[in-house]
Amino acid sequence: MYDTSDIRKGLKIMIDGAPYTIVEFQFVKPGKGAAFTRTKMKNLLSGAVLERNLRSGDKLEPADVETKTMQYLYADADSFIFMDTSTYDQVGIPKATIGESADYMPENINVEVLFFNARAVGVSLPNFIEQAIVETDPGFRGDTATGATKPAKISTGATINVPLFINVGDVIKIDTRTGQYLERLARA
Amino acid sequence: MVAARETLEARARILRAVRGWFERQGFVEVDTPARVRSPGQEVHLDAVAAGDGHWLITSPEYHMKRLVAAGLPRIVQVAKCWRADEWGPHHRGEFTMVEWYRANEPLETLADDCEALLRVAAVAGGRDGAARAFEAPFARTTVRELWARHAGIELTGDEDAVSLRAKATAAGVALGNAEAWDDIFYQVFLDRIEPRLAATGPTFVFDWPAPLAALARPKPGDSRVVERFELYAAGLELANAFGELTDAVEQRRRFEEEAAVRAARGKAVYPIDEALLAALPRMPPTAGIALGFDRLVMLALGVGDIAEVASFGDERGA
Numbered sequence A: 001m002y003d004t005s006d007i008r009k010g011l012k013i014m015i016d017g018a019p020y021t022i023v024e025f026q027f028v029k030p031g032k033g034a035a036f037t038r039t040k041m042k043n044l045l046s047g048a049v050l051e052r053n054l055r056s057g058d059k060l061e062p063a064d065v066e067t068k069t070m071q072y073l074y075a076d077a078d079s080f081i082f083m084d085t086s087t088y089d090q091v092g093i094p095k096a097t098i099g100e101s102a103d104y105m106p107e108n109i110n111v112e113v114l115f116f117n118a119r120a121v122g123v124s125l126p127n128f129i130e131q132a133i134v135e136t137d138p139g140f141r142g143d144t145a146t147g148a149t150k151p152a153k154i155s156t157g158a159t160i161n162v163p164l165f166i167n168v169g170d171v172i173k174i175d176t177r178t179g180q181y182l183e184r185l186a187r188a
Numbered sequence B: 001m002v003a004a005r006e007t008l009e010a011r012a013r014i015l016r017a018v019r020g021w022f023e024r025q026g027f028v029e030v031d032t033p034a035r036v037r038s039p040g041q042e043v044h045l046d047a048v049a050a051g052d053g054h055w056l057i058t059s060p061e062y063h064m065k066r067l068v069a070a071g072l073p074r075i076v077q078v079a080k081c082w083r084a085d086e087w088g089p090h091h092r093g094e095f096t097m098v099e100w101y102r103a104n105e106p107l108e109t110l111a112d113d114c115e116a117l118l119r120v121a122a123v124a125g126g127r128d129g130a131a132r133a134f135e136a137p138f139a140r141t142t143v144r145e146l147w148a149r150h151a152g153i154e155l156t157g158d159e160d161a162v163s164l165r166a167k168a169t170a171a172g173v174a175l176g177n178a179e180a181w182d183d184i185f186y187q188v189f190l191d192r193i194e195p196r197l198a199a200t201g202p203t204f205v206f207d208w209p210a211p212l213a214a215l216a217r218p219k220p221g222d223s224r225v226v227e228r229f230e231l232y233a234a235g236l237e238l239a240n241a242f243g244e245l246t247d248a249v250e251q252r253r254r255f256e257e258e259a260a261v262r263a264a265r266g267k268a269v270y271p272i273d274e275a276l277l278a279a280l281p282r283m284p285p286t287a288g289i290a291l292g293f294d295r296l297v298m299l300a301l302g303v304g305d306i307a308e309v310a311s312f313g314d315e316r317g318a
Helices: A095-104 B005-024 B061-069 B107-125 B143-151 B161-170 B181-198 B248-264 B274-282 B293-301
Strands: A012-015 A018-028 A036-043 A049-055 A059-062 A065-075 A079-084 A090-094 A110-116 A119-124 A128-132 A149-153 A159-163 A171-175 A180-186 B074-082 B094-103 B139-142 B203-209 B222-233 B236-243 B286-292
Touching: A018 A049, A036 B181, A049 B181, A079 A095, A090 A095, A090 A119, A095 A119, A159 A171, A159 A180, B005 B074, B005 B107, B005 B293, B061 B074, B061 B094, B061 B274, B061 B286, B094 B107, B094 B293, B107 B203, B107 B222, B107 B236, B107 B286, B107 B293, B139 B143, B143 B181, B143 B203, B161 B181, B181 B203, B181 B222, B236 B293, B248 B274, B286 B293
Parallel strands: B139 B203
Antiparallel strands: A012 A018, A012 A059, A018 A036, A036 A049, A065 A079, A065 A110, A079 A090, A110 A119, A128 A171, A149 A159, A171 A180, B074 B094, B094 B286, B203 B222, B222 B236, B236 B286
């Protein structure tokens, strides 16, 4: 068991049956009362943020969570198949668990897979990926309207809004947290 | 790390203005011992050891009350205080307290003093608009009102810990393993009430429940609460005031009770301050208050971290 003096950013604890990671914490001591740690934590399954004031003396149950670097290999009917880059073991994670992250998860990319009680429960992608455009309408030469964009498809099937000058085969940089185009890295 | 020069200059201006205000009100500035045999016996305040059976004060209150009992009716002190293991954005293990006493005057006068002092500090701090944020009068409410309004709990002050726990649980507060009355109280306070106080203007909270009496006397007409207020402003707990208990028998009973709780929790137990107990019967009805000076500077300058208003904020010292 942990107690409040163990609290630090990234500590993984169980709250109401779900695993949480500490995001922020602060010492507080109200009135003439006991010391508390004001804590902001994130549910590792749902991403929901919870605030709790933990009294010094409260016991905290460690969460059995682990992250492993794994390479995404391919998708089958209902799972994404990953390979542990250190043991070469393969595991399948249900598509529903990966959710919208799949949009920015091209084959062969390395991701961090989160395991809770030895079961894979989620992935975190690198913040940025580089992808070639596989499909987009040609841009119009001479159209210089600033900020004008058009849809473009990448290998995962996801559609990104890109500037008009981007062509099929161009390699672009994408922010996986927002799905936004950032810059063109190479021309076709 | 040395604090910003402008901050230290503003801090010095505020201190000078605060001292000037007390002088104009006819207060005598005193200087009582910092190294004592009997620091506060309170359960949640741990003193820093100072060698040879002595401790650094957590507050200058015991010696100052002895001065009031000895016949000084209006005294003020700007005192360094130390509290073990209290470090955070609003806490430093070594900090500066402004503590003052008014004999033969009611608790409400101390609230008026606070209103004047916040304005004095804001003007001296020189930050645009700060003085306007502290226009008197400040809101005045009670602990019971806040509990009813923000937690939906009817708090009487004479319920036992089991019944308080049941009320808090029914209101949906997660209490962990809290069993002591004050631990349950402060869990509700932090979860439900303090965030609401942080969002309002300066507020005095009067009439604290009897289990949180500390050194305060029971309120005439309602002994379930005591004559105590706390001042909150901009999320800072700025001051704590008591109508001082002068009943030496009751004060000894409270000290012994607190000492027993400290012993049961494996904390250091300090000797009971017999000189204070001997002086209490000679003390006139008195109101006394402690105000955190570092926090006053934070408030006047709009600073969020106490380390920024200390000259060496990142050094922990003792």
